[in-house]
Amino acid sequence: MEAPGSPEKEAGRILRHAVRTFLNHVAGYGEVLREEAEAEGRPELAAAYGRIVREGDSLRDFMLPCFRSLDEGGPEPRERADLVREAFGLLYDIIAEVQSIKSRLKGEPRFAPDTDIILDAANSLVGLLEERPREEGETGEEAQGAEAELPGATRRGRLLIVDDSPFNRDLLARHLERQGHEVVVSGDGKAALALLLAHPFDIVILDVMLPGMNGYELIGRIRSDERLASLYVLVVSSLDETESVARCIQLGAEDYLPRDFEPVILRARIESCLEKKALREKEAVYIAAVTAAERRLRAELQEGAAYVRSLLPQPLAGPDLRSAWVFIPSLSLGGDVFGHHRIGGGSAGERLALFLIDVSGHGIEAALYSVTLMNLLKGQALPGTDFGDPASVLARLNESFRMEEQNNLYFTAWYGVWDAGSRSLTHASAGSPPALLLLPDGSRRRLATGGPIVGAFEGASYANQVEAVEPGSSLWLFSDGAFEIRTREGRLLGLDGFEAILGESAALEAGERLPGLIERLQLASASGNFDDDVSIVEFDFA
Numbered sequence: 001m002e003a004p005g006s007p008e009k010e011a012g013r014i015l016r017h018a019v020r021t022f023l024n025h026v027a028g029y030g031e032v033l034r035e036e037a038e039a040e041g042r043p044e045l046a047a048a049y050g051r052i053v054r055e056g057d058s059l060r061d062f063m064l065p066c067f068r069s070l071d072e073g074g075p076e077p078r079e080r081a082d083l084v085r086e087a088f089g090l091l092y093d094i095i096a097e098v099q100s101i102k103s104r105l106k107g108e109p110r111f112a113p114d115t116d117i118i119l120d121a122a123n124s125l126v127g128l129l130e131e132r133p134r135e136e137g138e139t140g141e142e143a144q145g146a147e148a149e150l151p152g153a154t155r156r157g158r159l160l161i162v163d164d165s166p167f168n169r170d171l172l173a174r175h176l177e178r179q180g181h182e183v184v185v186s187g188d189g190k191a192a193l194a195l196l197l198a199h200p201f202d203i204v205i206l207d208v209m210l211p212g213m214n215g216y217e218l219i220g221r222i223r224s225d226e227r228l229a230s231l232y233v234l235v236v237s238s239l240d241e242t243e244s245v246a247r248c249i250q251l252g253a254e255d256y257l258p259r260d261f262e263p264v265i266l267r268a269r270i271e272s273c274l275e276k277k278a279l280r281e282k283e284a285v286y287i288a289a290v291t292a293a294e295r296r297l298r299a300e301l302q303e304g305a306a307y308v309r310s311l312l313p314q315p316l317a318g319p320d321l322r323s324a325w326v327f328i329p330s331l332s333l334g335g336d337v338f339g340h341h342r343i344g345g346g347s348a349g350e351r352l353a354l355f356l357i358d359v360s361g362h363g364i365e366a367a368l369y370s371v372t373l374m375n376l377l378k379g380q381a382l383p384g385t386d387f388g389d390p391a392s393v394l395a396r397l398n399e400s401f402r403m404e405e406q407n408n409l410y411f412t413a414w415y416g417v418w419d420a421g422s423r424s425l426t427h428a429s430a431g432s433p434p435a436l437l438l439l440p441d442g443s444r445r446r447l448a449t450g451g452p453i454v455g456a457f458e459g460a461s462y463a464n465q466v467e468a469v470e471p472g473s474s475l476w477l478f479s480d481g482a483f484e485i486r487t488r489e490g491r492l493l494g495l496d497g498f499e500a501i502l503g504e505s506a507a508l509e510a511g512e513r514l515p516g517l518i519e520r521l522q523l524a525s526a527s528g529n530f531d532d533d534v535s536i537v538e539f540d541f542a
Contacts, residue, residue, distance in 0.1 A: 017209060017238035019063065019128060020259040021165060025121035026094060027056035028171045029114050035178075037111070045111070048101050052118060055094050062087040063125065087129060094122045117167055155274040158182045162192040162206035162218070163236075168259075172205065172236070179267065189213030193221055196228055203273050208237040208244060216247060223252035230280065232273035236266070301364070304333050308367055311374060313339050316539075320420060321352070325537040326514050328481075334533035335359030335366030335411070336479045337374040343417070345388050352418045353377070353387060356477040356535060358432065359411040369409055373397070390415040390428035391462040394451060398430070398462075403455035410455040414477055416447075418469075423541075425467045425475070430454045433480050436499060438506050440472035444499060447475075475539040476502060481532030485525045493524055514538060 034049035062083045098119045105112050159181050163169045169185040176183050184201070186192040189210045196204065204222070208215035215235060222228045235248045238259040245256045255269050309327065316323040325338065338356040345351060357373050359366045380387050385396040393415050403410040414435055416427035427435065431453030434446035451462040469475075483498035493501075501524065505517035514536065522528050 015128070017259075019125070020238040021168060022121040022125045022128070023056065023060050023063065024259055025167050025171065026059065026118055026125075027053050028175075029118050029121075029167075030056055032171065032174050033111060033114055033118075040110075045101070045104070048097060052094055052097055055090050055097070059087060059090040059094070059125075062090065063129070084129060088126070091122055091126050091129070095119065095126075098122065121167075155271055155278065156180045156182070157202040157270065157274045157277075158200065159184070159270070160192060160195060160201045160204045161185045162187075162189065162204060162210065162215075164188060164207065164210055168207070176270075181270070187211075189215070189218040193218060196222065196231065197225070201231060202277055203232045203234060203270060205234045205236055208235060208239050208248070216251060219248060219251040219253055230277060232277065234266070234269055234273070301333055304364065304367060305329065308333065308337070308371060311371060312337070313341070316340070320542050321418070322510070322540045322542070323538060324511075324514050325535070326518060328518075328530055328534040330362055330481070330530065330533050333362070333364055333367035335361055335370050336481075336533040336535040337370040338477060338535055338537050339374055339378055341378050343380070343387050350420055351388055352420070353415070354418060354475075354477065354537075354539065355413060355415045356432065356479065356537060357411050357413045358479045358533070358535070360409055362533065365407065366409065369406065370411070373401075373411065388417050388426075389464065390417060390426055391449075391451075391464045394428050394430045394454060394462040395460070398454045398457070398460050401455045402458070406455060410453050412453050412480075414448075416475075418539075423469050423471075425469050426464050427467065428462045428464050430462060433478060433483070433495065436476040436478075436502060437467065437469070438474045438476065438503070440470055442503070444503065469541050471541060473541045474506065475541070477535075477537040477539075479533060479535045481530055481534040482521065482536055484532060485521060485530065486527070487524050488526045490526070493521075497524070510540060 030049050030052035034046050034053060037043075037046035037049055065083050098115060101115055102112065102119070105115065159176055161169050161172050161176075161183060163172070163185075164187050166187070169187070173183045173185055184195065184199075186195055189206075190213045192204065192206065193213065195201075206215050206218060210218070213221075215237070219233055219235075222231055222233060233253045235253050235256045236259060237244070237256070248256050254273055257266060257269070312325065312327060313323075315325065323340065327334075327336065327338075329336070336356070336358050340352055340354045343351045343353050355377055357370055359370045359373070376382060377387075377393070382393070382396045382400065386392045394413060397413065401411075411430075412432035413430045414427065414432040415429075416425050416435070418425050425437075425447075427447050427449070428451060429435075429448045430451040432448070434448035437445045437447055439445070445467070447465070447467060449463045449465050452460045454460075478498075483493050483495050485493040487493050487497075498521070501520045502517060505513050505520060508516045517536065521530070
């Protein structure tokens with residue numbers, strides 16, 4: 001057996017390449033001419049070419065074993081001699097059939113040139129048999145080279161065939177053009193690369209043994225160029241060693257077929273590549289559309305968030321009452337809203353309604369719902385409601401906004417009324433966190449009345465509670481996102497933890513309390529951020 005890379009092995013590869021090429025010419029051109037003769041209504045001529053195809057297929061069974069190495073399990077010398085005799089007999093039959101056809105054609109330009117190709121290939125095979133070495137390597141199973149009757153391709157592609165043999169290029173191009181593909185041919189690797197860079201192609205079908213730039217180099221250049229990223233590479237070669245197959249696949253070839261491939265296999269590979277290319281193009285269009293839609297949605301969400309923020313109240317800056325707030329939605333839009341507005345009827349003729357609402361869920365739906373509620377309260381647009389009576393307001397909201405009528409959305413609420421004349425705060429809550437009242441002496445009170453969430457229970461009742469507010473006190477309203485925080489220790493911060501941090505922050509100067517509170521909460525969070533919408537409102541009673 002020849003050593004790997006030895007001159008003997010290289011000579012064997014070249015010889016096998018030649019044998020397969022000439023066998024393919026006999027059967028392949030015979031099939032092409034048979035189909036063309038049938039298409040022109042010449043049955044006798046078609047039958048003659050059909051006999052050449054059948055004899056060419058049979059010839060392969062006898063000819064290839066003649067070049068199989070004895071070390072690789074080839075035939076014994078006696079059997080080899082029988083194979084050679086059979087191969088010679090078939091070759092002479094083919095040559096005789098071709099000569100008979102030529103005498104009938106009398107130089108017809110339609111059939112004569114391709115018929116001469118069959119004759120030349122047969123004579124070349126005779127010469128190879130006569131000069132046949134005793135031992136040559138041959139691996140793999142043999143397949144037919146003649147193309148079966150194939151329907152048109154289901155997808156049409158633009159293909160480039162790269163082969164240094166004009167006969168191979170012509171034969172393969174004819175097969176593929178009959179299936180409906182647009183085919184361009186090239187005889188060497190450098191010219192093929194120039195074509196690929198200058199014109200769009202779907203698939204390149206190439207041989208490994210090319211002059212100048214071989215098939216391996218061409219595959220490498222294709223795969224290293226971003227402009228050719230969508231190009232599929234199919235290798236059709238007479239070199240069938242495992243090393244060559246593996247190298248082409250590693251370099252990025254889609255598949256590797258022997259020269260005497262079954263045509264239906266090549267057709268299936270081409271259609272598979274075109275199908276994948278079409279799917280990839282659809283995917284690119286889909287991704288582009290999704291990306292554009294996402295950009296538009298993000299812009300709309302930002303505009304919506306700016307609109308919601310514009311509806312939130314301006315801070316109070318009076319001599320008796322000042323306010324500040326922070327609003328951090330978990331998405332561009334959140335379900336938290338809060339506000340304060342003047343109402344009449346107090347002991348001094350002036351009262352202030354204070355509220356914070358947290359709608360379940362996030363995003364556009366929750367934000368639209370919360371804005372509706374805020375506008376309704378600010379406009380005092382609930383008929384038959386005393387907006388100076390917090391329990392009455394919550395009860396009326398519960399009757400008007402049933403969750404089964406609001407796409408299963410519900411909300412929590414804290415609503416209070418501050419009477420500056422009596423320095424009293426009347427409040428009621430509906431499933432919300434308690435408000436925290438910080439007193440001048442540093443003590444804290446939780447203000448909550450324990451009412452159920454709004455919209456969930458028909459006929460739910462709510463109760464008022466009245467709290468006297470000392471000068472120098474501060475009231476804090478907040479949503480549950482402010483304390484439902486996973487800490488760095490892996491536990492929930494909870495209401496107690498939030499209250500402790502709030503107590504530390506309340507000791508700061510008035511303008512620094514809210515920023516200090518947010519900073520401390522973020523430091524306590526394992527992620528450094530909030531997982532839910534966060535609304536915090538501070539009221540300072542001078």
